[in-house]
Amino acid sequence: MNCQYTEKISLLVDGEMSAEETRNVEAHLANCADCERLKNDFLFFRRQIKESARQMTATANILPNQKLKNKNYLWRRQVPLPVSAFALIMIALAAFGAWSAFSRFGRSENNPVSEITKQSASPEKKFAPPEQSELSLARFDKGGRAEIYTIRRQSADGNEPGGNEK
Amino acid sequence: MAREHEQITTIFNETYPNLCRFLESLLGRDNQAQDIAQESFLRLYQTEFGQIPISEARFWLFRVARNLALNELDKKRTRIKFWQRVGEVFRVQSQSPAELLELNEAQKAVRKLLDSLPEHQRSALLLREEEEMSYREIAFVLNVSESKIKIDIFRARAALRAEWQKREENKR
Numbered sequence: 001m002n003c004q005y006t007e008k009i010s011l012l013v014d015g016e017m018s019a020e021e022t023r024n025v026e027a028h029l030a031n032c033a034d035c036e037r038l039k040n041d042f043l044f045f046r047r048q049i050k051e052s053a054r055q056m057t058a059t060a061n062i063l064p065n066q067k068l069k070n071k072n073y074l075w076r077r078q079v080p081l082p083v084s085a086f087a088l089i090m091i092a093l094a095a096f097g098a099w100s101a102f103s104r105f106g107r108s109e110n111n112p113v114s115e116i117t118k119q120s121a122s123p124e125k126k127f128a129p130p131e132q133s134e135l136s137l138a139r140f141d142k143g144g145r146a147e148i149y150t151i152r153r154q155s156a157d158g159n160e161p162g163g164n165e166k
Numbered sequence: 167m168a169r170e171h172e173q174i175t176t177i178f179n180e181t182y183p184n185l186c187r188f189l190e191s192l193l194g195r196d197n198q199a200q201d202i203a204q205e206s207f208l209r210l211y212q213t214e215f216g217q218i219p220i221s222e223a224r225f226w227l228f229r230v231a232r233n234l235a236l237n238e239l240d241k242k243r244t245r246i247k248f249w250q251r252v253g254e255v256f257r258v259q260s261q262s263p264a265e266l267l268e269l270n271e272a273q274k275a276v277r278k279l280l281d282s283l284p285e286h287q288r289s290a291l292l293l294r295e296e297e298e299m300s301y302r303e304i305a306f307v308l309n310v311s312e313s314k315i316k317i318d319i320f321r322a323r324a325a326l327r328a329e330w331q332k333r334e335e336n337k338r
Contacts (some may be wrong), residue, residue, distance in 0.1 A: 007316075007320050010316070010319055010320040010323055011316065014294060014301070014319070016300070016301050016316070038327070041323075041327050041330075042323050042327075045276055045295075045323060045326050045327075045330075046295050048272050048273045048276040048277075049276060049277075049280070049291075049292070049295040049296060050295060050296065051273055052273040052274075052276070052277055053187060053295075053296045055273075056187045056190065
């Protein structure tokens, strides 16, 4: 279409022209079949869009009494971190706390190093040997002085374990 | 405070469905439209309410919602190329609103043609036809000049017409 009024048809259907311009274009429409067809096509698209929009609104999943609740978003406004980063930090803290608790628990229950320290601090105190025949503490001393810390239970008759005992 | 709450509730009831519908046209029907619409209202409630006239709240909401939708589309763009292929096979992607609703053939075809328009033309035309906003109001929402809106709306209609005629010719 080469008509100079083509772009004005769009303004006409939207009512975005002055009264004088509207009269001029409408006068032109009376004599231009192409522009009249163009106007009808624009109005056709408008009807289809409006009708489909009406159906879209009718089927939208919207609660008419939905109220704004900003309390669910409040924490998000006050925590500068993204949720995932915050969750990771909490998990890391919990894991650190659990590890710390377990390592303390394990140390107090079974800590041969502390027994040795007690032993060396007060050698005159009677040391009750463990029930195992041999307790090697080399793992705490990196093997450097393993022989010193190897404790053997002395049998009542002074024989080494493994001898003939009744 | 109570009066403000009442006013925003009124705006919400009047505007929320239309805002969701507009966002669905931009984003598709995958619940993001409602999230973004709610985010827009939240921003209005927390920051701007009281600073903008009630009569302009509706346009402000559309403007914020559209900007949030464009941010979301930017994020999607990098994933779409890969997931498009997956979606073609498994239909993971959500269907367009036109496909989900019981629209007649002409309505479906027009909606599909609308989806093929550039975003700024589609937004301008939808705000004009669905929301019946004036060119000045649309220019405020889209943050462009009025003359650009005139051009965009005309080009959108011309493009729809051209595609429609092509479709009609192919049918024969």
